[in-house]
Amino acid sequence: MLATGRNREQERASQQQMMSRIISRYNRSIAREIARAMNDYARNISDPLVNPEVRFRHMDNMSRILTRLWTQAGTMSVEHNFNIVKAYYDMETKKGSDFPDLTTPIVDKAIADWIRAYGGGKITEITGTTMTDINKIVADARIEGLSERETAKLINAVAPVKSASRSQTIARTEAHGSSQGISLDVANETDIPLVKVWLSDQGESARDDHLDVNGQKRALADDFSVGGEQLEYPGDPSGSAENVINCKCVIGYEIA
Numbered sequence: 001m002l003a004t005g006r007n008r009e010q011e012r013a014s015q016q017q018m019m020s021r022i023i024s025r026y027n028r029s030i031a032r033e034i035a036r037a038m039n040d041y042a043r044n045i046s047d048p049l050v051n052p053e054v055r056f057r058h059m060d061n062m063s064r065i066l067t068r069l070w071t072q073a074g075t076m077s078v079e080h081n082f083n084i085v086k087a088y089y090d091m092e093t094k095k096g097s098d099f100p101d102l103t104t105p106i107v108d109k110a111i112a113d114w115i116r117a118y119g120g121g122k123i124t125e126i127t128g129t130t131m132t133d134i135n136k137i138v139a140d141a142r143i144e145g146l147s148e149r150e151t152a153k154l155i156n157a158v159a160p161v162k163s164a165s166r167s168q169t170i171a172r173t174e175a176h177g178s179s180q181g182i183s184l185d186v187a188n189e190t191d192i193p194l195v196k197v198w199l200s201d202q203g204e205s206a207r208d209d210h211l212d213v214n215g216q217k218r219a220l221a222d223d224f225s226v227g228g229e230q231l232e233y234p235g236d237p238s239g240s241a242e243n244v245i246n247c248k249c250v251i252g253y254e255i256a
Helices: 008-043 051-091 104-143 148-187 208-210
Strands: 194-199 216-218 223-228 229-231 249-256
Touching: 008 051, 008 104, 008 148, 008 194, 008 249, 051 104, 051 148, 051 229, 104 148, 148 194
Parallel strands: none
Antiparallel strands: 194 216, 194 249, 223 229
16 A cells, blocks of 8 residues: 555556646647747748747747646645645554645745756757757758748648647656656655655556566665666656656655
């Protein structure tokens, strides 16, 4: 039994349901922003400064969207895990008031620390991919001898397809990594003898390496060993794309 009072399958399903709500909420916002940046480039294609200006606006807008996503995902994960952990801790130990006060400053600090560590790199990477996609369309159009007007129309036509194909992956990966990392930071503030447990996704798209570590337990400060790679938690941004992108595994906690 996990510290939330659920078994492993229930915990995995509960957290995945929580993530689905966040992903659905931000999928469309991210898609709209990617499409907006591409259309912005198309509208100003004759301007020699269009590339840096579009990228700057895209970074600014994406930063606002993702900061809200990271904050909401982290807050929901903490509430999900530690409100229930507190009740279970009170019931098992009969200590009640000894459970640390996980006040807003503690949660806010965990969120801010996670964003500080990973946010800038993620925003740069995501917006860089958008600009790479645009530049490839422009380069291919030049090879084909298309005019600026024809190239702009081509960008406008590709924008909704490209934005839709990327937004779901971005929303899932960012909600997942931030929720797991921020909850682990808060777990370290509880002073309860918790251990973390890797709960693998059981769907058709689950990676074999992730299925192999289902139920793997570690001290909070120790890494999971996943396919020969060391990860602090599922979705750890320091991990390789093969281990992180679209991962649906989650952390569970047990009281040692």
